[in-house]
Amino acid sequence: MASRGVSLKAKGKSSKGKASEEKTACECLKEWTTWTMRKAKVVTHYGFIPLIIIIGMNSDPKPQLSQLLSPV
Known part of the structure; x- marks a missing residue:
């Protein structure tokens, strides 16, 4: 039998969480x-x-x- 590879990639919002945590100086200044x-x-x-x-x-x-x- 052929073994199937299991994907360990995160799906959905959890993968986007790391990108939002890393803010640039411009974004911090704007906030x-x-x-x-x-x-x-x-x-x-x-x-x-x-x-x-x-x-x-x-x-x-x-x-x-x-x-x-x-008022007078």
């Missing part, structure tokens, strides 16, 4: 930049108005908080 910009967007979104209030309260004619928040 880091994207992560940083997302965090900066959140900080800017939630920190802008409190920053304006703090700057307004430290100005020369010291307004009260109600004066800063009123």
